[in-house]
Amino acid sequence: MDMKRKEGFILIQCVLSLFILVSFLVFFAGRVNQYRMKVHGEMEENRKKIEARSCVCQIIDEVAREGEKNADWTRLQALGKNLPFEFQLEDESGKLNLNQLVSSDETLRGQYQKWIEKLFEKLHLSPFLRQGILEFVKSKGPFQTLNQIPILERAQKESHLNLARYLTVHSEGRVNVNTAPKEVLEVLLEEGEPFLVKEILSRRQKRPLSEEEIRSLSRDVSSFLAVRSTSFHVIIRDLSEGKARLSVMVERSLGEMKIREWVEQ
Numbered sequence: 001m002d003m004k005r006k007e008g009f010i011l012i013q014c015v016l017s018l019f020i021l022v023s024f025l026v027f028f029a030g031r032v033n034q035y036r037m038k039v040h041g042e043m044e045e046n047r048k049k050i051e052a053r054s055c056v057c058q059i060i061d062e063v064a065r066e067g068e069k070n071a072d073w074t075r076l077q078a079l080g081k082n083l084p085f086e087f088q089l090e091d092e093s094g095k096l097n098l099n100q101l102v103s104s105d106e107t108l109r110g111q112y113q114k115w116i117e118k119l120f121e122k123l124h125l126s127p128f129l130r131q132g133i134l135e136f137v138k139s140k141g142p143f144q145t146l147n148q149i150p151i152l153e154r155a156q157k158e159s160h161l162n163l164a165r166y167l168t169v170h171s172e173g174r175v176n177v178n179t180a181p182k183e184v185l186e187v188l189l190e191e192g193e194p195f196l197v198k199e200i201l202s203r204r205q206k207r208p209l210s211e212e213e214i215r216s217l218s219r220d221v222s223s224f225l226a227v228r229s230t231s232f233h234v235i236i237r238d239l240s241e242g243k244a245r246l247s248v249m250v251e252r253s254l255g256e257m258k259i260r261e262w263v264e265q
Helices: 002-068 073-082 098-102 106-122 127-140 150-159 182-189 195-206 211-217
Strands: 086-091 231-237 244-253 256-264
Touching (some): 002 244, 002 256, 098 127, 106 182, 182 195
Antiparallel strands (some): 244 256
16 A cells, blocks of 8 residues: 555656656746847848948948939939939928028028928918927027927927928038928028029929039029939838838938938947
């Protein structure tokens, strides 16, 4: 009887030991799998970062080569079709620079205030927001990014507009008529010569306008206009996640490309 009890006890111990061993192995295998998935995820994330950086470098290199001639913006935009990410290239030179509101040049400062006020009116921003943006920029500017102007975010939410399409803090002040949105062109040219907006939009669909063409079109504002781009915003979005991976602000100066802002998610 005692022998049977001992055998039963040993059997129970063996079963318990086996159960503990199996549980440990399952737990260990789970931890190994979690670690493997974590490492795989990190490697995949690093691969995407490297590819995104490579895409930005390709774009910057292509934009740099365009410095020898008037930028064919349509061709530059087409670069995104061959990249593994959703690609966005914006010309900051085609927007109104808010930093010009604190320019040391009184003429430029006054001209920009007039244009920006007209733009806000055209976009139907409330008088409160218009005044708030202007006062904040004048008291706190100049800025390195639009994110430093919190009232802009409020204005965008209330107006349901992407104000970054029309405004920047990254340009030399002259507006590129070959890439400026229709609303910006209207602000620049509508008052004196309204027919110019349609003419410029029509001409630039065929080819970029030249300096000579701009001077012949409008003598009043030609000194504020440009036909080449000096500041670019490159945005790389992950197609699978739909979020921006890289946001890079690039400036072309004296034939060289300089990175002014690099934000990586």
